[in-house]
Amino acid sequence: MPSRPLRISSITGFFLVFSRRVLSERLAGIAFGLRQTEQMSDSTLDQMSHGKAVQLHTSNENEEEHATSRPWSDLPLEIVELFAAHLSWVDQIHFNAVCKNWNSISDNFQTKKHMPVLMYTSGSDGECNFFDPIDGKSYSIEIEELSSDEPLDLRFSKNGWVLISEGDLSLFIINPFTETVINLPELDESLYCFTGISFSSPPTSSDCVVFGIGGTNSTYVYISLWRHGDNAWKDLWYDNNLPFCATYNNPVFHHGLFYCLGSYGNLGVFNPRDMTWTVLERPKPIHSVVNEERRLEDCYLVESNGELLSVFNGNAAKPILVFRLDKSKMTWRKVDDLGKETLFLDVRTSLSVRAPKKEFGSRIYFPRFSNDDHRKGVYYSMRSREYYPKFYGVKEPVDCLWIEPSLYDDE
Known part of the structure; x- marks a missing residue:
């Protein structure tokens, strides 16, 4: 049992x-x-x-x-x-x-940094579940703030905080371990369909920026921005200087800029200081053509050891492709081994952490686990090029994301 x-x-x-x-x-x-x-x-x-x-x-x-x-x-x-x-x-x-x-x-005093866990909900009844893929244990917490008559959806996490949408227009950020809540202004209805949304720093910080991006074709993007202390969102429209198809994964705040991964493998960058949007000429797109197979491909952008990684995952029968951005030449370099790093990927939040033990290095964990008595987190080994346990017959919660637990609001 x-x-x-x-x-x-x-x-x-x-x-x-x-x-x-x-x-x-x-x-x-x-x-x-x-x-x-x-x-x-x-x-x-x-x-x-x-x-x-x-x-x-x-x-x-x-x-x-x-x-x-x-x-x-x-x-x-x-x-x-x-x-x-x-x-x-x-x-x-x-x-x-x-x-x-x-x-x-x-x-x-400073406590150790905790390994990511998979957070998921079973509705709007206030119950929040956590699965630790390293030891296979599950936990649940009753959180009053997650009891709602409106549907709740997990959108993004960072520093122990989770961005959650409530209904069609409302957003709030909560630390589920302290139950501290930051309510955001309501969105404009016409700008709600983001392909990605994230924030730069804890919402208690005076320099926190929430950034949402969307777009229906390669010629333009729309962006919604909220800064700490603002009473309303700022809505912006930009023409793309180069073709850019926004993908369904969340932007990464890296060295003061929001980086967005396009379906071709190119990058779009938003500068929140001068409010500029640019599709970078380099790195060159990884894919020259985006066909129907590519459209079904999952892609992720993650910061790892101060660098950007892009990850492309077509299906369980094909190897996962990982690229590291070489900023000196602004080109993607293929990665065959992650060394001591472990990735935790999903389209809402992707994280890179130092492996707790040598055998956990060069693994990529996905938001799935085996559906049996001995629950195990599903991961892909970069070294063996295989999934463990086998990819088929596993469970993925409908509404989930990775989170690094924090019992403090200002980390």
Whole structure:
């Protein structure tokens, strides 16, 4: 039988007793790992590995040293920081729920960056699901802000924030792990059919820009822009200086510019500072012709180690093509191995992260998983040129995207 997903009724209202039990087990394991790297004393390790409260010692000149049992919340800050740096995002939620002290001090230190998870919803009932393709575990969170009479659609994610449309005209950005919501002005109805939409930085940042693009042919594009603090969207129309067919994947904000991948493999660039749109002459298009087969091809643009990658995926019977933009010569270079990088691709959000272990490197994960008791994330190995598990018979949620969990609004 598959294990039941962890259910969190809300981020702040978690079951405290369960949190303490879970944290006790997790911290004991982490303590052992820290001792292996000589970051923790033998006495502390011995106490914690048996699930006991840490013994805080006091002494004076005349009295023999004695131990006093204290709760977990009395752990010294430097030890708490060591633990927090090794917790998964789920355990961080447990961590913050243990006591007020731990919840308040967690803002004062940097925790590790979490691997992407697949976020998906089953409707507008407030239930939000997360699937971790690395360990195959699933979780669900009840989020009041995602309960709506209007249909909700996930559009884009960045820095733990998710852009969501509600009905035909409304948009808001939410951090599902803190439940902080930023409402955006309503869109103009005639400009809603974007082929791509993204934002530059967390919506709490004063320099946040939300950028939507669309177009029905290769001769023009329309763009809608919202800046932090604006009361309305700015709608813009541009003639293309070169043929450019906007594809259904989201733009990438890279070095101050929004880059858009066309169906030919060429790039369009929007500069939000001077409000200019340009179809670049270089790199040259990867495809000279876009036939019906090419129109059905999935294509993705992703930032990886400060560079841009384009990925083209026709069908499961053909190898995936990956290209890296050589900015010195402004040309696409074919990539055969991603090294230590792992890609998480979908048309809404594509991410590149350092693989947690060597064997996870040079993989491309897709928003699909095996539909059996031992759920596994579907990935393509650049080294073997094969899908694992087999591509057929897998499940893809209708409304999903990749997200890097963040329990802080300003990351």
